[in-house]
Amino acid sequence: xxxxxxxxxxxxxxxxxxxxxxxxxxxxxxxxxxxxxxxxxxxxxxxxxxxxxxxxxxxxxxxxxxxxxxxxxxxxxxxxxxxxxxxxxxxxxxxxxxxxxxxxxxxxxxxxxxxxxxxxxxxxxxxxxxxxxxxxxxxxxxxxxxxxxxxxxxxxxxxxxxxxxxxxxxxxxxxxxxxxxxxxxxxxxxxxxxxxxxxxxxxxxxxxxxxxxxxxxxxxxxxxxxxxxxxxxxxxxxxxxxxxxxxxxxxxxxxxxxxxxxxxxxxxxxxxxxxxxxxxxxxxxxxxxxxxxxxxxxxxxxxxxxx
Numbered sequence: 001x002x003x004x005x006x007x008x009x010x011x012x013x014x015x016x017x018x019x020x021x022x023x024x025x026x027x028x029x030x031x032x033x034x035x036x037x038x039x040x041x042x043x044x045x046x047x048x049x050x051x052x053x054x055x056x057x058x059x060x061x062x063x064x065x066x067x068x069x070x071x072x073x074x075x076x077x078x079x080x081x082x083x084x085x086x087x088x089x090x091x092x093x094x095x096x097x098x099x100x101x102x103x104x105x106x107x108x109x110x111x112x113x114x115x116x117x118x119x120x121x122x123x124x125x126x127x128x129x130x131x132x133x134x135x136x137x138x139x140x141x142x143x144x145x146x147x148x149x150x151x152x153x154x155x156x157x158x159x160x161x162x163x164x165x166x167x168x169x170x171x172x173x174x175x176x177x178x179x180x181x182x183x184x185x186x187x188x189x190x191x192x193x194x195x196x197x198x199x200x201x202x203x204x205x206x207x208x209x210x211x212x213x214x215x216x217x218x219x220x221x222x223x224x225x226x227x228x229x230x231x232x233x234x235x236x237x238x239x240x241x242x243x244x245x246x247x248x249x250x251x252x253x254x255x256x257x258x259x260x261x262x263x264x265x266x267x268x269x270x271x272x273x274x275x276x277x278x279x280x281x282x283x284x285x286x287x288x289x290x291x292x293x294x295x296x297x298x299x300x301x302x303x304x305x306x307x
Contacts, residue, residue: 011074023186054081060088072100082123108280146178177281178207210284
C-alpha cells in the first residue's frame with residue numbers, strides 16, 4: 001500500500017476542515033486545500049491552494065494530481081457531488097479517500113428514516129457505484145465521530161446551554177450517545193492516514209465519550225455545584241412524526257438551506273435520543289481501541305466549557 005504523504009482537503013476553511021488541516025500539518029503531511037471558485041481560501045501559509053468546482057471532474061482530477069489521499073471535510077450538502085469527486089480521485093491515482101461522514105453512524109441500517117442523512121447515504125451509493133464500475137484500487141474510510149460537544153456548547157446548540165444554565169432532557173435521559181471534541185476529528189483522520197491498511201474500506205469509530213444526558217446532569221451538578229442549573233424535560237412521543245411532517249413541508253416549499261430549519265434540528269434530536277438506539281447514536285461498542293478519553297477528562301472539559 002502507498003505511504004500517504006500528500007493530502008488534499010475539500011472544505012479546508014470550514015469548522016471541520018480547519019481542525020483536519022491543523023492536525024495533518026502537525027503530523028507532517030503535505031496539505032493541499034481544494035476550494036471552489038466562489039469560496040475564499042482561509043488556510044495556513046503552509047497549505048497549497050487549488051481551485052475547482054466539486055462537480056467538475058476534469059478540474060478535480062488536475063487538483064488531485066500527486067495526492068495520495070483526499071479528505072472530504074465539506075458541508076454535508078456538498079456530498080451530492082460524490083460521483084465527480086470519486087471519479088477524479090480514481091483518474092488522478094489517489095490511494096485513499098476519507099468520505100464525508102464525521103458524525104453519526106452513517107452505516108446504521110435504519111438511518112435512512114432520519115431524512116437529513118440522505119446526502120451522506122447517497123454519497124456512499126455513488127462511491128460504491130464508481131468503484132464497482134471502474135474496478136479502481138482506491139480505498140476509503142468513513143470516520144464516525146458522534147456529535148462535537150465542545151463546539152456545540154460554544155455555538156449554543158447543545159442540549160446543555162451554558163448561557164441559560166439549562167439542560168434539556170429528551171425522553172428518559174438514559175439513552176447513551178457518542179460525542180467527541182471537535183479537534184479529535186483531526187486526530188482520527190491522522191490516525192487513519194498514517195495506517196490506512198488498518199481502516200481499509202470500512203467505517204471507523206472514534207469518540208471522546210459515550211454518555212447519557214442523566215450522566216451529564218450528575219457530572220454538571222457535582223462539578224458546578226455553585227451554579228443554579230435547571231433541567232427541562234421534553235417528551236419524545238410524536239416528536240419524530242412532527243419532524244418528518246416539517247421536513248416534507250420544507251420540501252414542498254423548496255427550502256434549500258436545510259441545515260438551519262426546525263425540521264433538521266428535530267430530526268437530529270430523533271437520531272440522538274431514540275430510546276432503543278435505533279439510529280446508532282451509541283456506537284461505543286464499536287470504538288477503535290484506546291480512543292475513549294474517560295470520565296475524568298469529560299469532567300474537566302465540561303467544567304472548562306460551562307464555567
